[in-house]
Every structure is written in structure tokens, then in C-alpha cells.
Amino acid sequence: MSSAHVEVTSLTIAVRTPGGERAIVDDVSFAIPRGEVLALIGESGSGKTTIALSLLGHTRFGARIAGGTIRVGDTRVDQLDRAGLATLRGRRVTYVAQSAAAAFNPSRPIMSQVIEPLLVHGLATRAEAEARAVDLFRALALPAPEEIGRRYPHQVSGGQLQRLMAAMALITGPELVILDEPTTALDVTTQVDVLRAFKNALAQAGATAIYVSHDLAVVAQMADRIAVLNGGKLIEEGPAAELLARPKSEYARTLFAAARPKGDTASPAPGNVVLAANTLVAGYGKMRDGVPAIPVVNDVSFTLHRGEALGVIGESGSGKSTLARVIAGLLPAASGEVALAGEVLPPALADRSREQLRRVQLVFQNADTALNPAQRVGEILARPLRLFHGLNGAEAEARVAELLDLTQLPRELAGRRSTELSGGQKQRVNLARALAAEPEVLICDEVTSALDTVVGAAILKLIDELRQRLGFATVFISHDISTVRAFCDQVLVLYGGTAVEQADRARFAAGPHHPYTCLLLESVPALERGWLERQPPREAALRDGAEGLCRFLPRCPVAIIGTCDRVAAPLRSREGHAWLCHHEPATLAAQHAEAVG
Amino acid sequence: MSAATSRARTFMRGLPVSGKIGLVLVLFWFVAAMAGPFVAPYSVSAFVDYDVFSPSSREFWLGSDYLGRDVLSRLLWGARYTIFLGLGAALIACTTGTALALTAAIRGGWVDEALARTMDTMISIPSKILALVLVAAFGSSLTLLLIIASITYIPGNFRISRALAMNVVGLDFVSVARARGESARWIALREILPNMIHPWLADLGLRFVFIVLLLSGLSFLGLGVQPPHADLGSLVRENVSGLAFGAAAIIAPAIAIATLTVGANLLIDALKPVDDKA
Numbered sequence: 001m002s003s004a005h006v007e008v009t010s011l012t013i014a015v016r017t018p019g020g021e022r023a024i025v026d027d028v029s030f031a032i033p034r035g036e037v038l039a040l041i042g043e044s045g046s047g048k049t050t051i052a053l054s055l056l057g058h059t060r061f062g063a064r065i066a067g068g069t070i071r072v073g074d075t076r077v078d079q080l081d082r083a084g085l086a087t088l089r090g091r092r093v094t095y096v097a098q099s100a101a102a103a104f105n106p107s108r109p110i111m112s113q114v115i116e117p118l119l120v121h122g123l124a125t126r127a128e129a130e131a132r133a134v135d136l137f138r139a140l141a142l143p144a145p146e147e148i149g150r151r152y153p154h155q156v157s158g159g160q161l162q163r164l165m166a167a168m169a170l171i172t173g174p175e176l177v178i179l180d181e182p183t184t185a186l187d188v189t190t191q192v193d194v195l196r197a198f199k200n201a202l203a204q205a206g207a208t209a210i211y212v213s214h215d216l217a218v219v220a221q222m223a224d225r226i227a228v229l230n231g232g233k234l235i236e237e238g239p240a241a242e243l244l245a246r247p248k249s250e251y252a253r254t255l256f257a258a259a260r261p262k263g264d265t266a267s268p269a270p271g272n273v274v275l276a277a278n279t280l281v282a283g284y285g286k287m288r289d290g291v292p293a294i295p296v297v298n299d300v301s302f303t304l305h306r307g308e309a310l311g312v313i314g315e316s317g318s319g320k321s322t323l324a325r326v327i328a329g330l331l332p333a334a335s336g337e338v339a340l341a342g343e344v345l346p347p348a349l350a351d352r353s354r355e356q357l358r359r360v361q362l363v364f365q366n367a368d369t370a371l372n373p374a375q376r377v378g379e380i381l382a383r384p385l386r387l388f389h390g391l392n393g394a395e396a397e398a399r400v401a402e403l404l405d406l407t408q409l410p411r412e413l414a415g416r417r418s419t420e421l422s423g424g425q426k427q428r429v430n431l432a433r434a435l436a437a438e439p440e441v442l443i444c445d446e447v448t449s450a451l452d453t454v455v456g457a458a459i460l461k462l463i464d465e466l467r468q469r470l471g472f473a474t475v476f477i478s479h480d481i482s483t484v485r486a487f488c489d490q491v492l493v494l495y496g497g498t499a500v501e502q503a504d505r506a507r508f509a510a511g512p513h514h515p516y517t518c519l520l521l522e523s524v525p526a527l528e529r530g531w532l533e534r535q536p537p538r539e540a541a542l543r544d545g546a547e548g549l550c551r552f553l554p555r556c557p558v559a560i561i562g563t564c565d566r567v568a569a570p571l572r573s574r575e576g577h578a579w580l581c582h583h584e585p586a587t588l589a590a591q592h593a594e595a596v597g
Numbered sequence: 598m599s600a601a602t603s604r605a606r607t608f609m610r611g612l613p614v615s616g617k618i619g620l621v622l623v624l625f626w627f628v629a630a631m632a633g634p635f636v637a638p639y640s641v642s643a644f645v646d647y648d649v650f651s652p653s654s655r656e657f658w659l660g661s662d663y664l665g666r667d668v669l670s671r672l673l674w675g676a677r678y679t680i681f682l683g684l685g686a687a688l689i690a691c692t693t694g695t696a697l698a699l700t701a702a703i704r705g706g707w708v709d710e711a712l713a714r715t716m717d718t719m720i721s722i723p724s725k726i727l728a729l730v731l732v733a734a735f736g737s738s739l740t741l742l743l744i745i746a747s748i749t750y751i752p753g754n755f756r757i758s759r760a761l762a763m764n765v766v767g768l769d770f771v772s773v774a775r776a777r778g779e780s781a782r783w784i785a786l787r788e789i790l791p792n793m794i795h796p797w798l799a800d801l802g803l804r805f806v807f808i809v810l811l812l813s814g815l816s817f818l819g820l821g822v823q824p825p826h827a828d829l830g831s832l833v834r835e836n837v838s839g840l841a842f843g844a845a846a847i848i849a850p851a852i853a854i855a856t857l858t859v860g861a862n863l864l865i866d867a868l869k870p871v872d873d874k875a
Contacts, residue, residue, distance in 0.1 A: 328776050329776065330772055330775065330776055349775060349776065349778070352778070354778050357776065357777060357778045361776075362773070362776055364769040364772070364773065365769075366769060369768045369769040369770065370768075370769040370770050370773055371770055372770040372787075372788055372791075372792065373792065374791030374792050374794075375787075375791075383777070384777060387777060387778070387779075388777075433773070437777075
């Protein structure tokens with residue numbers, strides 16, 4: 001083991017609490033050979049980031065390294081003083097944070113920030129540093145490597161910024177790079193490119209790396225070794241291939257199961273149409289000729305039957321959440337209509353009757369901001385009961401208890417404030433409040449995206465069970481195509497506010513798909529090693545689009561030159577399936593087969 | 598009751614030393630203002646000493662003033678004017694300012710625009726000059742002083758409250774309340790206000806201090822509370838000739854103003870971290 005490049009032995013990190021010290025990392029040991037990538041994987045609170053930061057000799061405020069050793073090369077990081085740490089950090093050990101957008105200074109150009117570590121440590125002149133940065137930009141497959149450094153952080157995309165941050169970390173030629181959930185905030189389609197760039201750049205630099213993530217599939221692509229953590233303890237550690245194929249611990253198996261959700265495939269008997277959207281157009285800004293200045297949802301239609309689940313997927317900015325707000329009335333539609341059980345709903349909230357409001361309930365993405373911190377859980381749940389059902393006093397109390405049971409929460413929670421709950425509990429309360437109205441349509445807007453995989457999977461299962469038991473229909477909005485595929489009877493794929501594909505469960509499973517759906521499907525990392533290497537780079541056939549043409553054109557790998565850039569894409573449809581593309585089903589299927597290869 | 602006492606105890610424990618000093622000073626002056634007239638040894642306008650600016654004695658604890666009246670009695674009465682005028686005006690200013698701010702935050706659009714621009718206009722009028730003009734035009738009265746002090750501090754409170762409310766109004770639980778069909782009143786009072794109450798209370802305290810200083814300033818100029826009544830500022834003014842003798846008659850009200858405002862400030866500063874912990 002002494003040959004390992006990085007070695008951590010019986011590391012214990014403790015925090016001060018009123019009742020004495022409490023270990024948040026408890027007796028963790030691992031070793032990484034030179035040039036290999038170790039993944040730390042676990043839920044939030046498992047101590048993975050705490051361990052990763054300790055390799056920089058850093059602990060968060062109030063915490064301290066209480067025992068054990070940390071060795072990088074021949075340096076004992078845990079014994080370094082302030083001056084020693086200053087020469088270590090940013091030079092021999094570097095850090096890539098989760099949110100590059102928050103890590104860059106918005107008021108300085110990117111180049112000056114990327115080369116800063118070199119200048120601070122006095123390792124190069126400005127000109128040399130800039131030349132090295134440009135080489136790194138090229139290695140990280142950034143567009144226009146010569147010019148991109150002159151831009152400001154807000155002028156590049158999220159995926160590019162994340163890669164620029166990796167350039168900042170790699171520029172001093174570090175021995176050890178710590179990557180802390182670097183792709184968690186990115187869309188799947190962007191994630192593939194970023195992962196590929198990271199992997200190549202790390203291999204070129206020959207650096208040892210620690211990759212912190214909660215996403216097993218991503219870890220499978222990046223890591224040589226995997227360490228599974230839970231509650232500050234090391235559950236299992238070993239070579240990635242072995243651990244993925246044969247996890248030894250029960251906990252690792254739970255984690256693996258949660259990574260790929262499986263829904264109840266039994267479709268409910270189709271009931272009456274409960275929600276129908278007809279050519280919805282909505283957006284922000286001033287209206288011009290019945291179209292908002294910034295259209296976000298463009299000509300979207302669907303019908304949803306009683307007890308059914310409709311999945312809406314797309315990348316960030318595709319208009320998914322806006323669609324939810326339009327249905328709920330929070331953002332009045334510019335044109336088109338939403339009908340609830342045949343009755344057309346007024347577009348604006350203020351014109352809807354209380355009964356109409358009751359029947360459509362929206363569950364917000366972020367339970368932290370969706371629950372009023374000044375109210376107790378009991379009050380939060382009792383309000384819709386009083387407003388919609390006229391329940392008061394003991395009756396309301398009994399119903400609150402029922403709702404807590406329904407969402408599998410302990411009844412004592414009624415007396416607590418939402419700030420005292422865990423993330424999963426908050427989301428359940430959020431759900432319970434919507435259920436209190438006894439809705440016919442439940443709109444779930446990315447309800448699991450802020451949660452850990454295991455907790456999120458439990459919430460999804462709960463929603464699915466409640467839907468089948470209580471018979472409401474759900475509009476399930478997600479960026480995660482595997483979730484939607486597992487839980488939904490119908491799938492609606494949004495791109496740039498336009499529905500590019502719409503299919504029922506069977507058709508969606510069978511394919512073929514719109515080129516954009518293909519891209520989404522193929523971008524979800526598989527839970528196997530080597531998947532990333534098999535992904536072909538997807539070059540767009542044509543770089544520019546125009547108003548009125550297919551919106552996906554600037555990114556479409558299979559655009560037909562001479563057709564797609566001249567004529568708007570036609571709507572093609574067959575039983576249970578509709579898509580917006582020039583390609584016939586047969587050619588799409590052929591292309592899909594070729595891409596998967 | 599026991600819940601309330603235990604909460605008070607936790608509150609006291611969380612309070613830093615400076616906050617405790619502030620709390621003691623503020624409580625002292627409030628008690629003095631409430632009970633003052635009942636415990637005052639002499640009538641407020643009675644000439645009880647044959648000497649003027651006499652030093653403190655067993656008979657007159659804080660000596661006598663420029664007309665031979667008991668300073669302690671006048672101070673207890675003066676504190677009453679200063680504190681109740683100040684508190685009243687602060688409450689009126691903050692209630693009005695916050696009501697307008699909540700309206701602006703919830704309604705948005707042109708209502709917000711109109712209110713914000715009106716407040717900007719008001720804030721551009723120098724408060725002391727406005728006070729001088731109004732007192733000159735209508736003659737000084739308690740009601741007028743109350744109105745002047747309130748109007749002066751409405752725009753400041755509006756700005757702070759609007760910023761606080763804007764932070765809360767964008768949160769999802771407010772959208773949830775809107776989607777539930779709640780009235781604007783419910784959203785303002787139940788969803789938004791409780792989530793801005795702590796910085797709001799700090800603002801209320803600050804306004805109180807500003808108003809005490811404004812009123813004392815006006816009284817010192819002779820435009821505030823009129824004789825034979827006197828607030829702390831007028832006490833300083835009427836006894837200003839005693840400055841040369843180092844008379845208690847001028848030092849006591851000056852110290853009163855200082856301890857009251859410093860105490861309120863200490864208390865406000867100490868409140869913040871305690872709330873963060875909770």
C-alpha cells in the first residue's frame with residue numbers, strides 16, 4: 001500500500017456540537033495509485049465532500065481533523081501549517097467545484113482567472129501561462145480556444161464554464177485533482193461532452209483524481225476505483241469494474257437499485273379525459289400580434305385521461321416548468337386553452353373559481369422554498385383543507401394526520417416547522433399539501449431533482465402508488481428520461497418550447513424517435529464501464545437555424561441539407577405517436593440503429 | 598405561561614452582554630416613562646426651589662432648573678413625551694410604510710412603480726426643513742409633531758420593507774398560495790410578513806431612535822413640545838444657560854437622550870444573531 005500515490009488512513013473528522021464532538025467522517029481509509037481516479041459515492045451527509053476537501057487540508061468551519069493521516073506523495077497534508085498548505089493548494093492539489101457559475105468571478109475575464117494559480121505561485125510569466133491555458137482549452141475541446149479566455153463567465157454556457165474551471169484546476173500540472181460533483185448541475189446532453197473532456201484531460205495530465213458524485217452511472221465512466229460511503233463510514237471500496245458487477249454490501253445494492261428507477265408497468269384502465277391542452281402558447285414580455293416577445297411554450301397540445309401519467313421531458317430552458325405554470329394558471333397562456341374534464345379553464349388564476357383551483361394542484365421542484373418557514377407543518381396542511389373543503393378544528397386535525405400517513409410521514413411532524421425537516425420529508429409535506437386539495441390533476445415539477453437518488457426514488461414510487469390508489473392524473477415534469485420512461489403512460493418531449501415528439505408508453509419504448517429524443521436517450525450514461533468511450537461525437541450537420549424552421553436544426557446530427565434548412569418540419573403521426581421532423585419513421589429507425597451501432 | 602417564561606429565558610441566554618445592557622437601558626426608560634408621573638416627587642411645573650441650577654440634594658435628586666423647578670420630575674415627564682411620541686411615530690411610519698411596501702410587492706407593475714416613485718419624491722425632501730416649514734405654518738402641537746415624524750420616516754421604511762418583501766414574494770410558497778386562490782391580504786399577512794419580521798423589527802427600532810433624535814432636535818430649536826410641557830430635547834434647550842455651571846439640569850436630559858438611543862441601538866444589534874440561530 002505504501003506505493004500508492006495518495007493514502008488516507010483511519011481519517012476521522014469531527015464537528016463541535018453542544019453535546020460534545022461528533023464524528024462526521026469516521027475511520028475512513030483508502031489508497032489511490034498514481035494516475036488513477038477514485039470515486040467517492042454516497043448520499044448527501046455521507047461525508048464525501050468533507051473527505052475530498054480534507055485532501056486539500058481544509059475542513060469546514062467548526063469541523064476539524066480529529067485523527068488519522070492524509071498523505072499526498074510524500075507530504076503529510078494533515079500536518080502542514082498555513083504556509084505549507086498555501087504551497088500545496090492550487091499547485092499540487094487542485095479543486096473543481098460543483099457550480100462553476102458560482103466559482104468564477106463574474107466581473108473578470110475568464111483567462112485572468114484560469115491562469116491565476118500559476119501567477120500566484122510564481123510558476124510562469126503571464127505570456128507562458130496564457131499559452132498553457134490555450135493548450136488546455138484545446139485539450140478540453142472548448143470552442144475557439146484562442147478567444148474564449150477573453151470572454152466573461154456569463155458569455156459562455158454552463159458546460160463550457162465547467163470545463164474552463166477544470167482548465168483552472170489543471171493548469172499548474174497538479175498531482176491530485178479533486179472534482180466535486182462537477183456535472184451534477186448540467187443537462188445530460190452537455191454532461192457527456194464534459195465527462196469526455198475531463199477524462200481525456202486527466203489522462204493527458206497524468207494526475208491522480210478524486211471524483212465526488214452521487215450518480216453511479218457517471219462514476220462508472222470516470223473511476224478506476226470506487227468508495228461507497230454512508231453516514232461518514234466507508235461501506236465498501238474496490239476496483240470499479242468489480243464493485244459495479246458484484247457489490248458486496250447491502251447498502252451498495254440499494255444505491256444501485258435506486259440509480260435506475262422501475263415503475264409499476266400495469267397501466268390503469270383509461271378513464272375519461274381529465275386534462276386537455278390545446279395549442280398552448282405562452283411566454284414573457286410584451287405581446288405582439290398575440291405572441292409574447294419571449295415565447296417559452298410554443299403550440300403545445302396533449303390530452304390526459306383519468307389516472308394516467310404524462311411525462312414531460314427536455315433540457316433546462318425547454319419550457320417544461322413554464323408549461324406547468326400555464327396549466328396551473330400562474331402564467332396566463334397567450335393563446336390556446338386548457339380544459340379540465342371538458343370545461344375550458346380561464347387562462348389567469350384570478351378568473352378561475354376556487355373549485356377549478358382545487359382540481360389542479362402543482363407540486364414545486366424545490367421543497368425548501370415551497371414551504372413557508374414561518375408555519376408549522378400542521379398549519380401548512382390545514383390551510384387547503386379549510387379553503388377547499390371547509391374543514392376546521394378536530395376534523396382538520398384528523399385529516400392532517402391522515403395526509404401524513406398517506407405520505408408515510410410520522411404524525412408528530414405536524415407540530416414541527418419545515419426548517420426542521422430533512423429534504424425528503426419536506427418534499428413529502430409539499431406533496432401532502434397538494435393532496436389535501438384532493439386534486440384531479442397533480443403537476444409534479446422536477447420533484448426529485450433536489451433530492452438524493454435513494455430518497456428521490458422513494459418519492460417517485462410514492463407518487464406512483466398514490467396515483468393508482470387515488471386515481472388522479474399526473475403531469476410529471478423531469479429532465480431525467482429514465483424516470484419518465486419508468487413512470488409515465490405518455491411522454492411529451494419538449495425542445496425550445498415546442499413538442500418535438502409525443503408518444504404513448506408502448507410506442508416510446510419501441511421507437512423510432514425524433515433525433516432530439518435519440519440524443520437525450522443516448523446521453524444517459526449506462527451503468528457500465530466503457531460506455532463513455534463508445535459514444536460517438538455528435539456533430540450537427542448544419543450549424544445555423546432560422547425562424548420558422550425546425551428548432552433543433554442547429555444541433556441535429558441527421559439534418560437533411562436542402563430540406564431541413566428550407567422547409568419547416570412537418571408533423572408526422574401514427575397511432576399513439578407524433579413527431580415533428582422531415583425524417584420518415586423508417587429512416588429515423590435506421591439512423592438510430594447506426595448511432596447505437 | 599410557563600412556555601412564555603421559558604422562551605424569555607432562552608431569549609435572555611442568547612443575548613450578548615451588549616444586548617443585555619441595551620435591554621436594561623430601554624426597559625428602564627420605558628418604566629420611567631410609564632410610571633414617571635406617579636413617582637415624580639413634585640408637580641411638573643411647580644416652582645419648588647428658591648435657587649436656580651442648584652446641585653443635587655436630598656430634596657432635589659437632580660437639582661433644580663433655570664426656574665427652580667425639580668429636574669427629576671421634569672425629566673420623568675419629559676421621557677414620557679419623548680418615548681411615546683417617538684414610539685407612536687415609529688409605529689405609524691413603519692405600519693404605513695410596510696402596508697404600502699407589501700401592496701407594491703404583491704401587486705407589482707404600475708402600482709409598484711407609482712408607489713416607489715412617490716416615495717423617492719418624498720425621500721428627496723429634507724426632513725428638518727419640512728418640519729420647520731410645517732411648524733412655522735401650523736404652529737407646534739403634539740399631533741403635528743407626530744404627523745411630521747411619521748411622514749418623514751415612511752419612505753425609508755417603505756424602501757427596506759419593499760426590498761424584504763420582494764425577496765419573499767418570489768419564493769415558491771407564495772406562488773403556491775396564489776395558486777390556491779388566497780387573497781392578497783392573506784398572502785401579505787400570513788405568507789410574507791412573518792418571513793420578514795426580524796429585519797423589520799430592527800428597522801422599527803432604528804426608526805424609533807431616528808425619531809427620538811429628530812424630535813429632540815426640533816425641541817432644542819424651540820419648535821417641538823411647547824412649554825410648560827417639555828420633552829427631553831426641550832429640557833436641554835431651556836437649561837442651556839446652566840451649561841456654564843455644569844448643572845445637572847442640562848446634563849441629566851442629555852444623558853437621558855444618549856442612554857435611550859444607545860440602549861435601543863445595542864438591543865437592535867444584539868437581536869440579529871439571535872434570530873439567525875433560531
